[in-house]
Amino acid sequence: MTAANPNRPRLVLVDDHGMFRAGVRAEIGAAVDIVGEAASVAEAVAVIGSTRPDVVLLDVHLPDGGGPAVIPAVLPATPETRFLALSVSDAAEDVIAVIRAGARGYVTKTISGPDLVDAIRRVADGDVVFSPRLAGFVLDAFRDSDPGPARSADPELDQLTPREQEVLRLLARGYSYREIAAELFISIKTVETHASNVLRKLQLSSRHQLTRWAAERRIL
Amino acid sequence: MMRTMTSTAHLPANPPRLYRNSSGRLIGGVAGALADHLGMSRRVVRAAFLVLAFCGGLGLLLYGAFWIVLPQAPYGKPEGAIRTAAQYVGAALAAAFVLLLNMHTLPLGWWFLPSVLACFGVALLWRQASETDRERWRRLSRSSLSASAGDRIGALRVAAGVSLVLAGGGFILARAGISAVGVGLAAMLITVVGIGLITGPWWLKLVRDLSDERRERIRNEERADIAAHLHDSVLQTLALIQRNASSPREVARLARSQERELRSKLYGGGVPDGRFAAALHAAAAEVEDTYAITVDVVVVGDRALDARLDALVAATREALVNAAKHAGVAGVSVYAEVADPVVEVFVRDRGAGFDPDRIDPTRQGIRGSIVGRLARHGGTATIRSAPGDGTEVRLRMESA
Numbered sequence: 001m002t003a004a005n006p007n008r009p010r011l012v013l014v015d016d017h018g019m020f021r022a023g024v025r026a027e028i029g030a031a032v033d034i035v036g037e038a039a040s041v042a043e044a045v046a047v048i049g050s051t052r053p054d055v056v057l058l059d060v061h062l063p064d065g066g067g068p069a070v071i072p073a074v075l076p077a078t079p080e081t082r083f084l085a086l087s088v089s090d091a092a093e094d095v096i097a098v099i100r101a102g103a104r105g106y107v108t109k110t111i112s113g114p115d116l117v118d119a120i121r122r123v124a125d126g127d128v129v130f131s132p133r134l135a136g137f138v139l140d141a142f143r144d145s146d147p148g149p150a151r152s153a154d155p156e157l158d159q160l161t162p163r164e165q166e167v168l169r170l171l172a173r174g175y176s177y178r179e180i181a182a183e184l185f186i187s188i189k190t191v192e193t194h195a196s197n198v199l200r201k202l203q204l205s206s207r208h209q210l211t212r213w214a215a216e217r218r219i220l
Numbered sequence: 221m222m223r224t225m226t227s228t229a230h231l232p233a234n235p236p237r238l239y240r241n242s243s244g245r246l247i248g249g250v251a252g253a254l255a256d257h258l259g260m261s262r263r264v265v266r267a268a269f270l271v272l273a274f275c276g277g278l279g280l281l282l283y284g285a286f287w288i289v290l291p292q293a294p295y296g297k298p299e300g301a302i303r304t305a306a307q308y309v310g311a312a313l314a315a316a317f318v319l320l321l322n323m324h325t326l327p328l329g330w331w332f333l334p335s336v337l338a339c340f341g342v343a344l345l346w347r348q349a350s351e352t353d354r355e356r357w358r359r360l361s362r363s364s365l366s367a368s369a370g371d372r373i374g375a376l377r378v379a380a381g382v383s384l385v386l387a388g389g390g391f392i393l394a395r396a397g398i399s400a401v402g403v404g405l406a407a408m409l410i411t412v413v414g415i416g417l418i419t420g421p422w423w424l425k426l427v428r429d430l431s432d433e434r435r436e437r438i439r440n441e442e443r444a445d446i447a448a449h450l451h452d453s454v455l456q457t458l459a460l461i462q463r464n465a466s467s468p469r470e471v472a473r474l475a476r477s478q479e480r481e482l483r484s485k486l487y488g489g490g491v492p493d494g495r496f497a498a499a500l501h502a503a504a505a506e507v508e509d510t511y512a513i514t515v516d517v518v519v520v521g522d523r524a525l526d527a528r529l530d531a532l533v534a535a536t537r538e539a540l541v542n543a544a545k546h547a548g549v550a551g552v553s554v555y556a557e558v559a560d561p562v563v564e565v566f567v568r569d570r571g572a573g574f575d576p577d578r579i580d581p582t583r584q585g586i587r588g589s590i591v592g593r594l595a596r597h598g599g600t601a602t603i604r605s606a607p608g609d610g611t612e613v614r615l616r617m618e619s620a
Contacts, residue, residue, distance in 0.1 A: 110514075132516060132553055136520050140520045140521065169557065172555045173555040173568055174516075174553040174555070
């Protein structure tokens with residue numbers, strides 16, 4: 001980890017709207033160290049490679065491919081960099097695609113400045129950030145208990161445990177990790193473990209419904 | 221707005237495409253089209269047509285064929301065409317003169333005039349027909365061999381064609397004997413191939429032009445649709461926002477309502493009406509509009525509405541209104557989960573909160589509209605709240 005101070009993570013901002021980047025910079029520039037900006041996939045790959053930031057705030061939609069194209073292009077060179085996806089669309093297929101490409105969390109562009117800083121810090125610390133919407137998507141995608149004919153080698157990946165479902169439900173209801181820990185009488189660390197396990201399943205599961213479900217569900 | 225959009229669609233065609241030229245035309249604009257396309261003088265092309273007209277009427281036939289086949293140039297107003305009656309009479313006399321002059325040298329002899337008149341009639345029909353009629357005729361003329369089993373006209377036409385070919389063959393066999401058949405077939409084959417070579421490109425072009433035209437029309441319709449939508453919604457909202465610039469609350473309400481509408485237009489379509497998720501979204505939207513707050517709705521699963529779910533939606537709405545009125549926050553979140561026997565809704569805010577045991581007993585909001593309404597339909601409502609710690613209303617309904 002290159003960051004000396006985990007409370008002031010080094011951030012690269014990737015979004016094709018200059019106005020939005022300026023707005024984010026103004027809002028969170030005091031709390032994080034913005035070391036680079038990019039407006040396209042090619043720029044993002046170059047900037048991330050040269051600055052090696054802690055966190056990349058990554059727009060799901062970019063003119064030349066989008067967030068899902070950036071992550072695999074830079075991850076081998078900068079394995080310590082983490083990605084937080086940001087989108088205005090909230091379409092399930094976009095969200096699922098960028099998470100499966102390797103993003104560690106997803107927030108919407110309407111998120112408040114302090115909440116965004118909090119999400120960036122948590123991703124920098126190795127945490128997973130589930131917005132209520134993402135938690136709802138995951139619950140919906142894993143609802144069907146039958147993972148279908150395309151079974152993976154590891155069936156564990158195709159199911160959520162009852163505890164994970166509980167955690168996700170509380171996340172969808174807008175609870176923070178601390179509140180979830182209090183609600184379920186477990187430690188915050190355990191909540192974090194459950195959340196990152198869910199993310200791993202979301203990224204690695206070969207449930208054939210996952211993609212199909214996301215494509216079918218074009219809702220806000 | 222629309223006008224500027226369509227005028228930007230002028231693209232320089234290089235070389236000029238083969239369109240009938242409506243500007244500066246004498247009759248149909250055919251000579252002009254050919255001249256522009258080939259880069260020749262219009263006079264030369266017109267003279268060539270005139271000369272060919274005296275060679276067995278070939279010029280007339282060619283001109284007519286081009287007139288029918290070539291599409292009208294999509295831009296520009298028709299002008300320069302024959303206008304006065306005197307000009308019409310002159311043109312008709314000239315045409316009659318050419319025809320009479322050709323009468324004796326024509327390959328068809330005295331059959332020529334009726335054929336020309338028939339062609340003229342067909343051309344007239346073609347020009348008068350609406351675009352849908354023409355489209356249908358073109359389709360019929362193309363699809364005889366590729367006709368599906370259900371296409372009875374196509375099948376009939378194929379049958380008629382086959383029987384005519386057989387009859388013609390029989391006729392030749394009966395009249396000229398076997399030796400002439402080879403020569404006849406060869407001549408026929410050459411003729412057919414020749415006609416195909418001559419007219420093939422035109423048919424190809426016709427098809428291509430048709431699809432070009434269709435694509436252009438669809439694009440224009442989409443543009444008009446988007447422009448109309450932008451005008452009706454976004455422009456109106458922007459105007460309202462400017463007029464209400466002094467009230468941040470009103471600005472936020474307008475912006476949120478517009479955002480929601482655009483979202484449903486861009487990403488919507490997956491939420492069918494008459495179902496629980498759609499009803500919940502609609503209720504949340506209504507509260508957003510009325511109370512200028514943001515309601516984030518996450519729904520997992522869905523089901524068709526019934527009386528119980530209607531009651532659940534109404535209770536959710538009431539809980540949202542309570543949060544909007546009393547919590548003092550800008551945002552409320554709703555999470556709904558539709559499982560098999562149980563549907564649950566959670567309405568949560570991080571606002572002022574209250575002590576549920578100390579509600580004014582005369583207040584109907586929670587007791588009547590939420591708890592009572594759900595109880596009548598076999599559901600339950602629990603409220604978790606503490607002063608300063610926000611409120612969560614949990615609504616639960618078992619399906620029938």
